[in-house]
Amino acid sequence: MSSQPSDAAAGTQAEISAEMAEIDKTHTSTGHARPQPVLNYPPYRSSILRHPTKDLHHADPEEIERWAPCFGPQDVGALEADLTVQHPGEPIGERIEVTGRIRDGAGRPVAGQLVEIWQANAAGRYIHQRDQHPAPIDPNFTGVGRCLSDAEGRYRFTTIRPGPYPWKNHRNAWRPAHIHFSLFGTDFTQRLITQMYFPGDPLLALDPIYRSITDARDRELLVARYDHEVTRPQWSTGYRWDIVLTGPHRTRFEEDDA
Amino acid sequence: MRRSTPGQTVGPFYHYALPYPGDHTLVPPGSANAIRFHGTVIDGAGDPVPDALLEIWQPAPDGSVVRRAGSLHRDGFTFTGWGRASTDTTGHFSFSTLRPGGPDAFFAVTVFARGLLDRLFTRAYLPSPEPAPFLKGVDAERRGTLIAVAEPQGFRFDIRLQGDGETVFLNFGTDER
Ligand SMILES: [Fe+3]
Numbered sequence: 001m002s003s004q005p006s007d008a009a010a011g012t013q014a015e016i017s018a019e020m021a022e023i024d025k026t027h028t029s030t031g032h033a034r035p036q037p038v039l040n041y042p043p044y045r046s047s048i049l050r051h052p053t054k055d056l057h058h059a060d061p062e063e064i065e066r067w068a069p070c071f072g073p074q075d076v077g078a079l080e081a082d083l084t085v086q087h088p089g090e091p092i093g094e095r096i097e098v099t100g101r102i103r104d105g106a107g108r109p110v111a112g113q114l115v116e117i118w119q120a121n122a123a124g125r126y127i128h129q130r131d132q133h134p135a136p137i138d139p140n141f142t143g144v145g146r147c148l149s150d151a152e153g154r155y156r157f158t159t160i161r162p163g164p165y166p167w168k169n170h171r172n173a174w175r176p177a178h179i180h181f182s183l184f185g186t187d188f189t190q191r192l193i194t195q196m197y198f199p200g201d202p203l204l205a206l207d208p209i210y211r212s213i214t215d216a217r218d219r220e221l222l223v224a225r226y227d228h229e230v231t232r233p234q235w236s237t238g239y240r241w242d243i244v245l246t247g248p249h250r251t252r253f254e255e256d257d258a
Numbered sequence: 259m260r261r262s263t264p265g266q267t268v269g270p271f272y273h274y275a276l277p278y279p280g281d282h283t284l285v286p287p288g289s290a291n292a293i294r295f296h297g298t299v300i301d302g303a304g305d306p307v308p309d310a311l312l313e314i315w316q317p318a319p320d321g322s323v324v325r326r327a328g329s330l331h332r333d334g335f336t337f338t339g340w341g342r343a344s345t346d347t348t349g350h351f352s353f354s355t356l357r358p359g360g361p362d363a364f365f366a367v368t369v370f371a372r373g374l375l376d377r378l379f380t381r382a383y384l385p386s387p388e389p390a391p392f393l394k395g396v397d398a399e400r401r402g403t404l405i406a407v408a409e410p411q412g413f414r415f416d417i418r419l420q421g422d423g424e425t426v427f428l429n430f431g432t433d434e435r
Contacts, residue, residue, distance in 0.1 A: 035429075036264040037375040044267075046373030049302035050419050056429035057396060059381075064317050064358075065366050065430070069340030072327025105260055105432075114330075118275030126271040144275045146330075180269060182276065188315050189430040191368050191377055195266040212375050213264045221263050246262045246432035 010170040043208035071114040081147040083159040091141035093122025093160035095236040109153025116182040124163030176203035190245040265376035282343035284355040293412030296352035302420030306349025310371035321360025362390035382415040
């Protein structure tokens with residue numbers, strides 16, 4: 001059996017939306033906290049055969065897990081944070097800045113750590129062999145960026161606002177516009193890959209990947225906000241999105257000691 | 259503690275973004291003491307997962323935690339202890355690395371995949387006559403999923419996301435809300 005349902009076999013948006021509403025109702029009524037997102041989330045069809053069925057086993061981090069891999073200036077070029085200057089011409093679309101702070105669960109900045117992003121172009125097309133969405137490739141836009149967070153945990157990218165794109169989860173399924181983010185903390189246990197969304201997107205309510213975070217307070221943490229202070233005159237609009245990692249397990253004393 | 263930002267699936271389109279030249283070669287293959295750490299990722303139907311991404315993080319052979327940059331632009335001499343590998347069309351991944359050292363040594367492993375809504379953590383312990391203290395706290399029938407298999411060139415570690423022989427995945431106390 002293929003884990004990627006064909007269009008013919010897929011349900012409608014109304015069916016998927018009804019499934020999502022039912023899960024929300026169950027989670028609200030039972031009221032107990034769950035890890036977010038829920039790994040077993042059948043409205044996201046590809047999760048059905050790919051989620052563990054056993055409870056995660058509790059582990060206290062061992063020494064190696066209380067440290068994170070190190071990245072440095074030799075790993076990331078200064079221009080990699082600007083996705084609009086990677087080709088000879090200007091990419092098409094709405095130029096935006098995306099910036100924010102990365103902190104750990106105790107509010108401490110995550111400094112000097114690698115941030116990677118990838119995204120579709122303004123038309124909702126990835127430069128990826130398997131993306132067959134018949135929307136134009138932009139020869140001046142790859143959609144990949146990297147940077148290191150600064151001493152205050154800040155990151156900043158200049159890019160193009162991505163478009164929404166269709167996918168095959170169900171009939172007429174569309175992903176809300178998003179930027180994929182990959183983040184490291186100061187502990188191995190803080191590793192995070194997630195997606196940043198845009199405020200006011202009507203597709204968010206219809207999207208089983210976003211809705212797999214069944215607690216509204218939690219999923220809204222993935223939505224950036226428009227910030228006129230970030231907007232640059234005559235150049236780009238600005239979005240702010242702060243990220244909070246878990247933990248850490250390691251104390252500042254150990255850090256100083258090292 | 260603040261509410262932490264939830265994860266989301268890595269999705270199907272990370273291949274042009276996250277992999278990079280040298281991502282899975284922590285040391286050049288064939289160099290002194292290089293070993294292979296490899297395996298297959300399998301889904302609940304027993305099918306290979308061709309769009310998974312794995313990362314490993316490990317101590318050096320002397321057991322120390324490496325704190326050296328250079329994982330993204332490897333110079334061929336600096337061992338950073340961190341690497342990344344995508345599975346191929348047969349669900350197989352492979353790293354060229356060094357044997358992790360220290361008592362109860364393991365590779366810390368993170369798994370990402372299309373269809374997997376958040377990352378999963380696990381450990382690949384090196385086989386040893388006396389199981390690590392942590393392993394003694396894991397159900398005897400499932401313990402084996404956390405132990406790599408010794409091979410002439412290194413270690414094999416298969417990952418089953420679901421079903422028979424489901425790998426033990428870990429929670430470090432960070433996922434509860
Ligand atoms: Fe995407």
